[in-house]
Amino acid sequence: MVSTVWPPNSVNFISSEIEKTEVYRKLLVRLQDLIMDPDVSCDTLEDQMRKLISESGYKQRIRNLVYQYIVKDPNLKDEIQQKKEPLEYIQKAQINWEHRITKSLNNMSNELTLVFSRKRPVSEQIEFEAKWSELGSEDMDLSRFRPVYSPKDFLEVLINVKSPNIGTLMNPDPGSSAYWGLIKVPLKVKSFHQLRIQFEEMAGSTDHLGLNILPFSNSDCSKKCLKDRVSLGKHVLEANQATLAREFCKKGCPATLRADLWSLILGVDICGAHKLNFKHLKSCVFQHDLLIDKLIFKDIHLTASNDDQYFVFEDLLYQILLVFSRDTSLISHFEISSANPPKAVVRGTHMTVTYPPNGVIPFHGFSMYVAPLCYIYEDPITLYHVFRELYVRYFFRLHNLSSHPQGILSLALSFETLLDEVEPQLAYHFSTHDIYPLKIAIKWIIKTFSGCLATDQILQLWDCMLAYDTTEIIVVLAVGIMSLRKPILLQAENQATVENILADISGVKVIPVLHGMLSSAHHHHHASTTFSR
Numbered sequence: 346m347v348s349t350v351w352p353p354n355s356v357n358f359i360s361s362e363i364e365k366t367e368v369y370r371k372l373l374v375r376l377q378d379l380i381m382d383p384d385v386s387c388d389t390l391e392d393q394m395r396k397l398i399s400e401s402g403y404k405q406r407i408r409n410l411v412y413q414y415i416v417k418d419p420n421l422k423d424e425i426q427q428k429k430e431p432l433e434y435i436q437k438a439q440i441n442w443e444h445r446i447t448k449s450l451n452n453m454s455n456e457l458t459l460v461f462s463r464k465r466p467v468s469e470q471i472e473f474e475a476k477w478s479e480l481g482s483e484d485m486d487l488s489r490f491r492p493v494y495s496p497k498d499f500l501e502v503l504i505n506v507k508s509p510n511i512g513t514l515m516n517p518d519p520g521s522s523a524y525w526g527l528i529k530v531p532l533k534v535k536s537f538h539q540l541r542i543q544f545e546e547m548a549g550s551t552d553h554l555g556l557n558i559l560p561f562s563n564s565d566c567s568k569k570c571l572k573d574r575v576s577l578g579k580h581v582l583e584a585n586q587a588t589l590a591r592e593f594c595k596k597g598c599p600a601t602l603r604a605d606l607w608s609l610i611l612g613v614d615i616c617g618a619h620k621l622n623f624k625h626l627k628s629c630v631f632q633h634d635l636l637i638d639k640l641i642f643k644d645i646h647l648t649a650s651n652d653d654q655y656f657v658f659e660d661l662l663y664q665i666l667l668v669f670s671r672d673t674s675l676i677s678h679f680e681i682s683s684a685n686p687p688k689a690v691v692r693g694t695h696m697t698v699t700y701p702p703n704g705v706i707p708f709h710g711f712s713m714y715v716a717p718l719c720y721i722y723e724d725p726i727t728l729y730h731v732f733r734e735l736y737v738r739y740f741f742r743l744h745n746l747s748s749h750p751q752g753i754l755s756l757a758l759s760f761e762t763l764l765d766e767v768e769p770q771l772a773y774h775f776s777t778h779d780i781y782p783l784k785i786a787i788k789w790i791i792k793t794f795s796g797c798l799a800t801d802q803i804l805q806l807w808d809c810m811l812a813y814d815t816t817e818i819i820v821v822l823a824v825g826i827m828s829l830r831k832p833i834l835l836q837a838e839n840q841a842t843v844e845n846i847l848a849d850i851s852g853v854k855v856i857p858v859l860h861g862m863l864s865s866a867h868h869h870h871h872a873s874t875t876f877s878r
Contacts, residue, residue: 506529526781713795763820
């Protein structure tokens with residue numbers, strides 16, 4: 346780990362957090378046994394304790410814990426606590442947006458004459474628990490429910506965010522073609538050069554697993570490459586170091602090891618406390634029927650249930666998302682989010698509560714954040730905790746307005762500027778025909794391509810997201826796909842045609858496209874014939 350001088354309050358905070366964990370408790374028990382051991386003399390006690398800590402693997406587990414705290418809250422490294430959104434106009438836009446969503450929920454509640462939350466009678470609780478694992482077979486009439494908002498609605502909001510001093514800031518250089526994009530927020534986004542440095546392992550030579558093991562090749566070289574990769578991956582897992590696992594995944598992650606590597610990177614180490622927590626959240630689902638549940642059911646009906654890749658996981662998705670909506674521990678992520686948990690008034694009182702309990706109102710396609718994980722984790726408890734980690738690290742930034750470099754505003758702006766920089770001919774063509782590629786890419790970005798690509802490809806994209814700890818890779822892929830289809834896109838004269846050309850990208854292979862996009866050649870007008878169906 347990098348040696349840094351830590352502010353003393355961070356050290357206190359992290360050590361007090363670690364003291365609450367099961368790892369720490371188990372270590373204490375081991376140390377107490379050692380102290381009570383009559384064979385250990387006073388002189389050797391300290392050495393024996395040090396030996397126990399490092400040899401039992403607890404030292405590494407505690408190191409991993411410290412690492413997870415820093416990843417989750419970079420403020421711990423600095424004294425400067427940047428909590429909410431620093432730019433006032435963006436904060437205002439986010440608050441207005443939250444009001445719109447809550448209003449929309451209120452209207453739905455009034456139109457359908459359904460309360461936000463209703464306690465189930467005991468008989469119904471028992472019945473609900475009995476059919477917990479086959480909720481998909483429920484005959485529900487969801488025709489009157491509609492999603493609160495979709496990525497498309499959200500794009501309208503993004504387009505309308507404007508900086509108060511826009512006139513001075515956004516004047517394009519007189520030499521460049523005027524900036525034609527939809528996003529009018531002067532945020533700093535990375536240049537193509539900076540992205541290539543950031544993702545150098547994807548840009549350089551071709552020793553990436555996703556390039557060596559192409560699905561149709563069954564060569565010995567391909568088999569050997571996978572075998573070597575798996576054996577190296579097993580060593581990484583034995584070392585039990587999150588940072589090492591992250592580095593390993595930069596060159597590709599074998600499918601057989603993905604579950605364990607992701608758990609290690611995300612710090613999900615399932616123990617008794619997780620199981621109890623999941624059980625408790627389940628009982629919360631049984632006790633109360635929430636209006637939000639119907640939105641979850643509706644979303645799964647509209648997305649996963651109609652998807653060849655995911656319909657088999659319908660029941661599992663209900664379980665994960667219903668439990669998620671009850672998880673009040675998610676409230677803590679609002680400390681680093683520009684968003685605020687929505688509130689509802691308790692009927693007959695002046696009390697307000699966070700509603701839904703986790704503070705997250707799902708949009709159309711939200712279940713797609715969970716669906717690909719069903720292929721990796723069979724156990725609902727592990728699946729749930731991995732999803733929750735992914736959400737509080739990455740996904741929440743994709744549907745909130747903020748100036749954060751991984752927030753949706755930055756990603757949308759980055760998509761437009763990167764396309765301009767990498768494919769000027771295409772960008773010029775789009776701007777002269779009033780075509781806005783972001784209208785198509787926004788769905789890709791917000792849903793991190795889930796539901797747009799084949800599952801194995803989404804998992805490879807998420808490998809990159811975890812390895813580089815950033816959602817910016819999604820933008821690189823989005824521009825890469827435009828690049829890939831450039832020859833046909835240049836013939837399109839209007840938005841509708843472009844939408845048709847990009848309606849089905851299910852044949853896209855993520856790693857080859859990213860590599861083609863980031864590699865020095867970047868001559869991929871001829872590469873386009875190989876990778877699209």
